[in-house]
Amino acid sequence: MIEEVFRAEYGRAVSVLTRVLGDIDLAEEAVQDAFATAVLRWPVDGVPPAPAGWIITTARNRAIDRLRREAKGSEKYAEAARLQHDPETQEAGDVADDRLRLIFTCCHPSLAPQAQVALTLKLLGGLTTAEIARAFLVPEPTMAQRIVRAKGKIRAARIPYRVPRDADLPERLAAVLAVVYLIFNEGWLDKAELADEAIRLGRVLAQLMPDEPEVWGLLALMLLVASRREARLRAGEIVLLEDQDRALWNADLVAEGQDVVRRCLRWNRPGPYQIQAAINAVHSDPPTDWHQVVALYDQLMAITPSPxxxxxxxxxxxxxxxxxxxxxxxxxxxxxxxxxxxxxxxxxxxxxxxxxxxxxxxxxxxxxxxxxxxxxxxxxxxxxxxxxxxxxxxx
Known part of the structure; x- marks a missing residue:
């Protein structure tokens, strides 16, 4: 149970505490302390009715305790007092969701793109450094250094944890979409909560930026891939696409994904996610038209060539x-x-x-x-x- 709550709520807890504390490291440590406390107390006291709220409240109290222990003057005591007595309020802004707020702030232009994605995966998805390294196809020590440097850059540059202005949203979009897609890829096979979280974030992004075709393209891609989740494994073993039982595919997700692809086609502003979604739409309409798939990959290679x-x-x-x-x-x-x-x-x-x-x-x-x-x-x-x-x- 605790592991399930960790996977589902770690990102939310860190994002809420980051907003409240204004410090990534302090937020992470407080949330980790809260989960460590849960490991000890929940088996004895039982799982609380609202596990996420319990984690956030406990983490907030841990942060207050730490500020008091480390206080060297009135400033630290004042901060601890503020946290203890002020209610946690939601900021008004273009991104009403704490997790999206943290994604956009972690994707600040002063950070390297790979650092933006890696740091946000760790904070929002609760992924380990090893899991993120696998997603990037790099050694784990390389990824660990990348995350440490990203946090150091945020501290040194005093990057604020706030909602980006409308004018700043488009330039942050590419990294944000990469974050959401990597979270989806990490979760869609056997960590359903991560994949579902990625789709949820994709839907919120689509509401936030309704005229951005790549946002919709990513949403369509995730919906079409997720539609095959029940057919992808049989008795814990991977079933390749050509061998899958299509009766197990989620027809609602297929239909929604194909509708979104058609919406993207009407924009006529193709991008990588839209093309990948179109490829999956072709696969979702048997028999697969492989000549069309090759043509779509040709288009994808022209836009974003890669091995x-x-x-x-x-x-x-x-x-x-x-x-x-x-x-x-x-x-x-x-x-x-x-x-x-x-x-x-x-x-x-x-x-x-x-x-x-x-x-x-x-x-x-x-x-x-x-x-x-x-x-x-x-x-x-x-x-x-x-x-x-x-x-x-x-x-």
Whole structure:
């Protein structure tokens, strides 16, 4: 229960305490202290009727206690007194939600884009540094340094925790959308509360910025991907898209996502999230028109070229021009750290009648998620057995 509350409410608690305290580190420490207290007290006293409110109140009291302990003069005592006696009030502004307020302030232009995303993932999603590092495909120590530097920059530059003005919202949007999408990606497979939180934030963003097509594109993308959640796993094992039972897809989310994609098309201002949403809309309308998927990936490569986009395009190319053509495109990509690169390469090799075991082992060595590792182990066992059968036939 405590872990569920942590995943669902950590971000809200930190964002509320950050607004009240004006200090990220103090807010984080107070919330962590509150959860540590919950671990001790809830099994004995029972879970409170409003767990989130209990955490926020307890964290606020911990912050007051710390300010009193560290007080060296009247200023610290005055701050502690203010926190104790003043009610927590909501600020009026363009972003009424505390979590969105913290996202936008963490995405301040003075921070590097990757630091903006990483810091907000940690504060809003309650993700560990290791989880964020996996999302970024970088080593954990690198990500830890990035987060520490981001916090230091906020302190040194005295970046305020306040709602951005209307004029500042568009320039912060790209980083905010990246944050929401990464939270969704971290959660959609087996951490439903994170994926649902990302969709909730996407809906609020769409209400906040109704004329921004990329906001709607991201919302459509998340809805269409989330529609397949129930079919994505079977007995804890990953089921690939082509093998999924479409009867398990959430028809309401599919319909809503497709409606939003059509809305984006009417704007005729394509962006990366809108194109990815359109690709998923094509997949949601069987049978998949792979030529249309390749054309959409061509458009995506023209706007935001990257090795990962090229890898996904190659998967579609395999369906339109065959695995040999796709393998030629995959082999030139610099994605050795990315497990899906090796998994795609293994699939193409197998379809060409070549030995995929080395590529599958490389994918397994780099995969992090247990369900992905289980899938790769099964594929590796099947591939090894197939290679043994071929060797026996040759003899």
């Amino acid at each position: 990962v986009v090229a890898l996904h395009r190659a998967v579609a190319v395999a369906e339109t021009h065959g695995p040999a053509a796709a393998l030629l495109e995959v082999e030139v990509l610099d994605l050795d750290r990315y497990h899906l690169f090796h998994a795609v390469r293994a699939d193409l090799l197998q379809r060409l009648g070549q030995d995929p075991t080395a590529a599958l082992q490389a994918a397994l060595d780099r995969a992090e998620h247990p369900a992905e590792r289980d899938l790769l182990r099964r594929r590796l066992l099947l591939a090894a057995a197939d290679q043994q059968d071929r060797a026996d036939d040759d003899h």
